[in-house]
Amino acid sequence: MSERLKKIFRSNNPKTKLVAYFVGCYPDYKTSLELIKKAIDNGVSVIECGYPTSEASAEGPVIKIAHDKVLENGDTLKDIIKLVSEIRNYNQEVGIVLMGYIANLYKYPISKFVTDISDAGADACLVVDAPHELKEENILREELNKKSLSLIKLIAPTTDDNRLKDIVSISSGFLYQVNVSGVTGDKSANEIDVSNFVKRIQKSTKLPICSGFGIKSPKDALKIANTGCQGVIVGSAFVKYIQDNLEDKNLPSNLGKYISTFTKELQRTG
Amino acid sequence: MTKNSLKSGPDELGYYGEGENAMGGMAVGETLMPALHELNKGFEDAIKDQAFLDEYAYYCKHYIGRPSPLYFAENLTKNLGGAKILFKQEHLNHTGSHKINNSLFQILLARRMGKKHLICESGAGQHYSATAAVAAKFNMPLIGVMGEIDIKRVNQNIIKAKHYGAKLKSVPGSLKEAITFAIKTWTSNPDYAYIIGSCVSSAPFPKIVTFAQSIIGKEIREQSMAQEGKVPDMIVGCLGGGSNFAGSIYEFLDEPSVKKIGVEAAETAALSNGTPGIMQGMKTYMLQSNDGSKSLGGSSLGAGIQYFSVGPMHSYLKNLKAVDYTFATDKEILDAYKLVAKTEGISAALEPMAGAAEVIKQAKDKSKDYLICLSLCGRGEKDLDTIQEHIGKDFE
Numbered sequence: 001m002s003e004r005l006k007k008i009f010r011s012n013n014p015k016t017k018l019v020a021y022f023v024g025c026y027p028d029y030k031t032s033l034e035l036i037k038k039a040i041d042n043g044v045s046v047i048e049c050g051y052p053t054s055e056a057s058a059e060g061p062v063i064k065i066a067h068d069k070v071l072e073n074g075d076t077l078k079d080i081i082k083l084v085s086e087i088r089n090y091n092q093e094v095g096i097v098l099m100g101y102i103a104n105l106y107k108y109p110i111s112k113f114v115t116d117i118s119d120a121g122a123d124a125c126l127v128v129d130a131p132h133e134l135k136e137e138n139i140l141r142e143e144l145n146k147k148s149l150s151l152i153k154l155i156a157p158t159t160d161d162n163r164l165k166d167i168v169s170i171s172s173g174f175l176y177q178v179n180v181s182g183v184t185g186d187k188s189a190n191e192i193d194v195s196n197f198v199k200r201i202q203k204s205t206k207l208p209i210c211s212g213f214g215i216k217s218p219k220d221a222l223k224i225a226n227t228g229c230q231g232v233i234v235g236s237a238f239v240k241y242i243q244d245n246l247e248d249k250n251l252p253s254n255l256g257k258y259i260s261t262f263t264k265e266l267q268r269t270g
Numbered sequence: 271m272t273k274n275s276l277k278s279g280p281d282e283l284g285y286y287g288e289g290e291n292a293m294g295g296m297a298v299g300e301t302l303m304p305a306l307h308e309l310n311k312g313f314e315d316a317i318k319d320q321a322f323l324d325e326y327a328y329y330c331k332h333y334i335g336r337p338s339p340l341y342f343a344e345n346l347t348k349n350l351g352g353a354k355i356l357f358k359q360e361h362l363n364h365t366g367s368h369k370i371n372n373s374l375f376q377i378l379l380a381r382r383m384g385k386k387h388l389i390c391e392s393g394a395g396q397h398y399s400a401t402a403a404v405a406a407k408f409n410m411p412l413i414g415v416m417g418e419i420d421i422k423r424v425n426q427n428i429i430k431a432k433h434y435g436a437k438l439k440s441v442p443g444s445l446k447e448a449i450t451f452a453i454k455t456w457t458s459n460p461d462y463a464y465i466i467g468s469c470v471s472s473a474p475f476p477k478i479v480t481f482a483q484s485i486i487g488k489e490i491r492e493q494s495m496a497q498e499g500k501v502p503d504m505i506v507g508c509l510g511g512g513s514n515f516a517g518s519i520y521e522f523l524d525e526p527s528v529k530k531i532g533v534e535a536a537e538t539a540a541l542s543n544g545t546p547g548i549m550q551g552m553k554t555y556m557l558q559s560n561d562g563s564k565s566l567g568g569s570s571l572g573a574g575i576q577y578f579s580v581g582p583m584h585s586y587l588k589n590l591k592a593v594d595y596t597f598a599t600d601k602e603i604l605d606a607y608k609l610v611a612k613t614e615g616i617s618a619a620l621e622p623m624a625g626a627a628e629v630i631k632q633a634k635d636k637s638k639d640y641l642i643c644l645s646l647c648g649r650g651e652k653d654l655d656t657i658q659e660h661i662g663k664d665f666e
Contacts, residue, residue, distance in 0.1 A: 052563060053562070053563050053564070055450045057450055057453045057454060057550070057551075058299045058457060059454075076563060077561060078561075101549075102548045103558070104561050104563040105562075106548050107547060107562030108561070129297045129298050129299055129548075130297065131298070131299075131300060133283050133284075133295070134283075134295050135285070136548065153300075154299065155300065156299070156300040156301040157301070158300075158301050158303075158305065160304060163303070167300075178300065178301060181301050181457060181459070182457060183458060186458065
């Protein structure tokens with residue numbers, strides 16, 4: 001389990017953490033690094049650094065376009081791990097989670113992936129299509145444990161209480177609460193559903209809960225923050241901002257300003 | 271069934287085989303995991319329910335028109351001058367291919383499980399039109415997902431499915447893109463039933479589809495025994511995902527004396543040219559970039575066998591060397607089409623002509639009492655424009 005993630009979620013400032021997802025190396029390596037630096041400068045507590053694969057099964061159109069662009073540019077998981085090491089050099093406090101699919105992680109292969117992300121200074125990884133039923137998930141989790149890194153697990157609205165207990169028992173770092181059944185950037189999250197869902201998870205665990213999917217605006221973020229979760233995850237909204245402003249010469253600092261509208265709103269929690 | 275039987279199926283987590291070489295598994299997002307476990311339980315319960323199996327058998331006979339004949343292709347046999355060639359006439363099924371065996375089974379299962387809505391994907395549109403037909407019969411709404419490239423080239427199936435009341439979602443690309451998008455659609459609607467078209471993706475789909483299609487091999491045994499007094503010496507079939515071929519050989523997996531040859535499209539020959547990887551819910555051989563980030567693969571004239579990957583049971587059987595896998599080029603497929611049309615008066619779909627191309631190679635040096643069974647899994651209507659465009663002049 002990552003000590004850095006522990007420290008982040010123990011701290012009360014800010015009370016609700018902003019977890020921001022970016023597609024690593026999107027729109028290109030250099031710009032991506034600048035964008036993530038500005039995100040950190042503007043109060044993001046945990047960076048989820050996405051790595052793309054062509055058959056990603058949970059991404060909506062916004063993130064799919066970003067994935068396709070990175071693949072087209074020829075940037076690989078290796079490049080994205082290098083990006084992570086530069087992010088870590090820039091900031092020692094922020095949490096960094098590699099997030100993607102099992103396809104390229106498996107080919108990396110798994111043990112080398114864990115060594116490389118550990119050396120790069122990542123705290124955890126999240127593999128969307130690697131449930132605990134998958135052999136490669138078991139191998140990955142064991143390797144991460146050896147390096148004191150976390151495997152972030154997903155809990156979906158469809159996850160029943162028995163399954164929830166199984167998942168919680170193998171989780172560390174934080175739990176990624178998927179608010180809606182669907183792909184990224186699609187349906188909106190309903191705060192009453194999310195609140196009930198948070199309570200349901202809290203019956204089984206004291207691990208921090210980060211709530212994601214369907215959070216599209218600072219106002220949404222505040223609503224979800226008030227459901228009792230420890231973090232809110234925003235992905236498609238930030239990737240879409242980048243996508244819509246690719247021609248902007250001041251994109252990194254303007255993205256930073258946009259992100260600060262979320263972090264400021266989250267300061268109002270509690 | 272013995273302990274070492276190849277017919278014991280995957281383990282409870284969906285793996286064929288053990289250790290590093292195990293193929294299959296469940297590689298999907300958390301949202302769908304409960305639905306997959308529910309489906310597995312629903313399937314295991316259903317196949318112990320004789321009334322359910324009787325219902326399936328009833329519609330197989332009266333709706334699909336089973337058993338499909340095992341036909342002695344006498345003229346083709348004479349023309350090749352070697353082995354005796356039998357066609358398992360799956361193209362004579364209602365809706366024109368083997369696909370309906372599986373659509374019918376899965377829709378009956380979905381009904382038994384109380385599902386109200388259906389999703390499917392399709393490559394050649396055979397699975398889409400078959401599923402649409404059964405969905406219409408049982409009055410269940412269906413959304414089909416297909417690639418733009420395929421929608422253009424198999425238009426007849428699209429029109430038929432529309433008449434049956436199905437809705438079509440078009441996505442850029444072909445079969446692999448359709449599968450990925452169908453999984454996304456299911457993720458957004460996990461209470462729907464996903465009627466997958468082949469023995470691919472996460473467990474329990476490969477097991478369910480293989481079970482439904484294994485009726486083909488059972489009939490081959492009965493018919494071959496009755497007509498020829500023995501089982502075939504060789505079974506040949508084409509593969510995209512591999513459901514038709516899986517269904518043809520499953521019955522004979524524990525009989526090494528029955529030689530089995532699966533034929534992929536040359537441009538997407540995952541078993542001949544691929545490496546193990548994990549995409550679209552399963553670990554299996556596939557064509558992918560070295561770093562595993564991208565699925566690869568070119569195009570084949572046979573839309574239904576243009577698939578970069580393959581069902582995990584086939585990867586397992588390949589590793590065990592229990593089945594041989596090869597491939598056929600577009601030219602070989604077209605040549606085989608021409609020969610089958612002229613000698614037997616059968617306009618077959620291009621996919622099974624990949625199998626026919628292999629039969630042509632195999633038959634010549636075999637004796638007259640050597641039996642080769644080709645699964646002729648689809649009819650040619652959907653491909654007539656493509657065939658006309660490529661070799662139309664050869665028939666003038």
